Amino acid sequence: MRDHSDSIKQNNWIILMPSGRREQLPQGTSLLDAARQMGVEIESICGGKLTCGKCKVKIETGQFAKHGITSAVSHVTPPTEKEQALLQRMRSEDFRLACQCFVEGDVLAFVPEEARAHKQIIRKSATERVIDVEPAVRKVYVEVEKPALGEHRGDWGRLRDALVSDWQLDHLTIDWMLLRRLQPILRRGDWGVTVTVWQDREVIDVQPGFVEGLYGLAVDIGSTTIAGHLCDLRTGEVVATESMMNPQITYGEDLMSRVSFAMTDAQGLDKMHKAVLKALNTLTGRAVAAAGLKISDIVDVVLVGNTTMTHILLGVNPQELGGAPFALATRDGLNIKARELGMRIHSGAYVFVMPSEAGHVGGDNVAALIAEAPHNQDEQVLLVDVGTNAELVLGNRERLFSASSPTGPAFEGAQIAYGMRAAPGAIERVRIDPETKAAIFKVIGEERWSHEWGAAEFEKPAYLASGICGSGIIEAIAEMFLCGILASDGRFTELQHPRLIVDGRRKKYILATGVETATGEPIFVTQDDVRAIQLAKAALYAGAKLLMRQAKIEQVDRIVLAGAFGSYIDTKYAMVLGLIPNCDLKNVYAVGNAAGDGARIALIDATKRDQAQYLAEWVTYIETAVDPNFQDEFVGAIAIPHATDSFPELKDILPLSAGMNVGEARANGSGRSRRRTRRKNRR
């Protein structure tokens, strides 16, 4: 810092654009300090060492008049050669560095977006939100006093003193393992080093010289899928996204079977714990490779998951979650050294594990709250995340209620005769011709509807049908109901049709014929499938109604569907079947992986972690299992409530309504001839 004690102190107007803030400050103040005093945070890593070039400002002239000041030009000290050289290297000759401009009179300066310290990014999703970029970890550059005889603070002591004097970072500790590398690093950097500080509490890295780059990883550990976003913590941008199957699936498809495995197999917990860690490390490796980084570039991690996933991640046996009263080991968010947990990222970095709400509402739900922020809204929002259990949150800024509804795994394709996970070949969309009762469908991995599949090589589907996934079975049952195959109580009607096979005493419906399937055998929808979906949807609906009763509201303003299932189901069919309470359909929408989004938000804006802890305790959790109203609501919700007439717009989206009668064509003939026929029909 230059010493201006010899200059005559007087007050000068400093005006900073675009904020328009103005203040009178004495001569000799640097514009960087001036901005700080005026509450305008200008970015700076090197703290005036002419290393980072972050604090660019534009010195303006001739606009003072409109600010009520009579000056004609800005008065700042001229640039030094060193500053000019740096600005030239950065091709920013029109700018000055705020740390190098000292006030000599009135000053009007413009702070460009990239120089503003508190950045924000816009979350691109159904609900656009502004995210503040305030990561838990930051980098600062310091020049450390060299050791000298007669001075005994040690290298860390001198580094700490520099961090106090240059950055007001008081009471810092240092990761003890970093001490092993500290001395050579300081010397390699010739006593100029970039320090990585976690939560303004602990020095977790020191690098020689001036180093940029600050990356973190947000991971949603789902029972089925682990999805991670690698983010630039200085801009908030996602630089790589990776996902993979949760390898724990080997030990059990759903949560309860994993809890059982941990309870019955002496090595069960350990196997699942190691599997998820290995997966996290694999995912991390892929993400950094995709972004052209090293694993040691990752200095922060946020992990979210349901309570079972979190427990297993921590190596805690989830057995207590398997039975009432569903006691968590801990509800709190945790900061754990990644190396202690076994995550291979920067050796000094911490992992933040999101807090949980209750035994069956975990950090993934808290993350979804962070992402969707119903607690900031006036409207009554119902947030629905469907997995093996459905997690529901209802409320607004006044109060939030949450519940976990025992939907079972039917929505994930389990307990369904031809059910499967949402994987290539799974039927995910279904339409049934009201006249012919024949179905067309779409499978995952193939763009075209089944009636458009051709015989010629280039027209063959990428995948034949191999089963039905959650969204497929919902559409199938809804369509079966809409075209009279199913009654409102879920039973097959008296309707007779070649598509309807009687199997023993019960009917089943041919959804896909043998030529359309991978096995060559037809795919059916059975009476049991319909029952399973009815039970699942009744549980979901009853949970929502229970929360509405708690919140004392008759109608929700908005329904947000989170998670993969929410993204794939057609909200209209969801309402036909009665999965969700009545709501204006335009206010029902899917937001994708809200839990993953929340994890990313908590990664980029660390203040959200405290908020998460607060929310986790603030939300009123309603135990569906013991609420007497739940059973009533559940029983009342088993029927399929809505006739087609309630949703006239459904008619419009049926491709069948385009005037084709493919059902008939398909109902007869061999696969080959049928295909030919269809091709003909398409022409």
Place this chain on the structure above:
Amino acid sequence: MRDHSDSIKQNNWIILMPSGRREQLPQGTSLLDAARQMGVEIESICGGKLTCGKCKVKIETGQFAKHGITSAVSHVTPPTEKEQALLQRMRSEDFRLACQCFVEGDVLAFVPEEARAHKQIIRKSATERVIDVEPAVRKVYVEVEKPALGEHRGDWGRLRDALVSDWQLDHLTIDWMLLRRLQPILRRGDWGVTVTVWQDREVIDVQPGFVEGLYGLAVDIGSTTIAGHLCDLRTGEVVATESMMNPQITYGEDLMSRVSFAMTDAQGLDKMHKAVLKALNTLTGRAVAAAGLKISDIVDVVLVGNTTMTHILLGVNPQELGGAPFALATRDGLNIKARELGMRIHSGAYVFVMPSEAGHVGGDNVAALIAEAPHNQDEQVLLVDVGTNAELVLGNRERLFSASSPTGPAFEGAQIAYGMRAAPGAIERVRIDPETKAAIFKVIGEERWSHEWGAAEFEKPAYLASGICGSGIIEAIAEMFLCGILASDGRFTELQHPRLIVDGRRKKYILATGVETATGEPIFVTQDDVRAIQLAKAALYAGAKLLMRQAKIEQVDRIVLAGAFGSYIDTKYAMVLGLIPNCDLKNVYAVGNAAGDGARIALIDATKRDQAQYLAEWVTYIETAVDPNFQDEFVGAIAIPHATDSFPELKDILPLSAGMNVGEARANGSGRSRRRTRRKNRR
């Protein structure tokens, strides 16, 4: 706690003996609470749960008069059956439990020593001191609320709440790895558990039921020897003491050679780091075995060592300590999870590494300050710890100065022609007959002086002489000077004698003849040996004088010799040779391993750790290497200063003065005949 809200509240006199504290308190107060309010800390682990039986008090009667109160008897609630049963089991029927006595009128009670919470122990050593028993770790018993539907704090949340309400332990965290075991432990203890809390900050263990026992380990990691005390942290008692060689000796005898090894061998640091950790684990294993404990019983560790030892222990390359300006990686004390460091004790426990003062004055010196506490004294104390370097501290409560003097390893037997470490067979005591110039000596491992060694099997020495250790060479040179073999400047005099051999141009003195040595060859003291000791003692003396100059004093009041060398050398010879400044000999004494004692004190009384950090920074370190006065003092100190006349009492301790003339007998004849002769002489 009993509810006394129905009783009439009034003020009653409570008098607690032996402190005599008195206060008026309302009816219904338990004596335990009363004592706390009155500043008398009564021990309690279970906090009124009738489990620990620690809070024993004796209810007195009939002595109120002398306290100016008119009551005749103490009024407390009668014991319940449960209390009576517990007192019976403890064979303490005359006592009551303070937590179970509720005030009903005036009360006079006696708190026995064992029930007082703040215990003290007396350190048995040259300087007896009172040590407060205030360990860093404590155990408390709590009963935790059971989990219930509708309550979602998690097991840790409920345990934490119990710790707040029963023990006012706010803001506790829990070792995250303990979460893995927490749930089954709580259930095994039927929700009654003993919690181990570190520094009132972190829960590091939870055990089912009521569990006593709290142990810690204090270790002094010397360059040569690693010595550990296993202590009962509730009483302060040492329950086992173990020591072993520092296995790093394989990689270098002295500090500088280990620093070199770390600098020149790519694996050097790692090898030495692993060696010391392995040794610590071996030592720990032996100590717990000797005390009949398990390694998991150890919940706290204090480690002290010189700076090189500490750096290697932490895995920090000590190379910067090998050259000016001798920069430490850190001067601070460190708390490190034992498992992270690699020490196998309780998995949640911390290791405290003592802070250092300067590059060459480490935590062992700080520990010696803690033990000897010159900062609490009015007298000017010189604390001398001789190793490869001598560490010196001088001062009193006003100010302390420290220095490291480059004595080199001569005092440890290195750089001496026939030098060796203080191991069995090393000559440690020497007397020379002023008339015959023949020497007798004692070796380590054999009680008798060499002239008493017999020829018969049972009279043979346990060890023949194999070399000279530090105390031996000092006595030899002092004796050689006293009997005219050496001049004051250290040169051999013109004296001719069969014991004096001329080797080239230089003389050497036969200290042990061939028959007295393990090799059969004589052991000599050479001119170079004398020079080496002169340089070493001059460095030590000059260091002390430098500190005296800094402290502006002419005379020290007391000299405390710490460390093994200090224990073995005879203070009179040390003064003859001029190792230490003049001081009344009765105020010169050895305290043994003061560093080890200080480690033990910091283990038992954790408040000493903060004091250690304070002292480490408060002591003014004087860099001998750059002080111009040091060279002057050094040169002036090379001569041997004292004539025999200065120490008339030396005459008395010489066994030769008992009238025997063994030297003459030994000077001639074969080993066999000599031995016979000696035996005859003895008779």
